[in-house]
Amino acid sequence: MIRFATVVLAAMTLATGAQANHCSRSTASGIGVSKEIASSMSNQALKDMIAKNGERGVGKVKTTCDGSAIVTTSCKSSQRTCR
Secondary structure: OHHHHHHHHHHHHHHHHHHHHOEEEEEEEEEEOOHHHHHHHHHHHHHHHHHHOOOEEEEEEEEEEEOOOOOOEEEEEEEEEEO
16 A cells, blocks of 8 residues: 555656646757758757747757758757746
């Protein structure tokens, strides 16, 4: 019975903490003729989206790029955001 109460209490604590911070992961993409341009575009789109939603970025921005297209490169940037 004590173990069950501890698990329930821990679950309630996690749920309360998640609701208090309102955190999620935001992702934006960018396309350019080079990796540098595509990366810059995706980072700027992420910053604009975070600001528009009234959130703040937490932690590092993670950017991944795919240059499989012949002429363009696409990148996605993501970051944890909280209200």
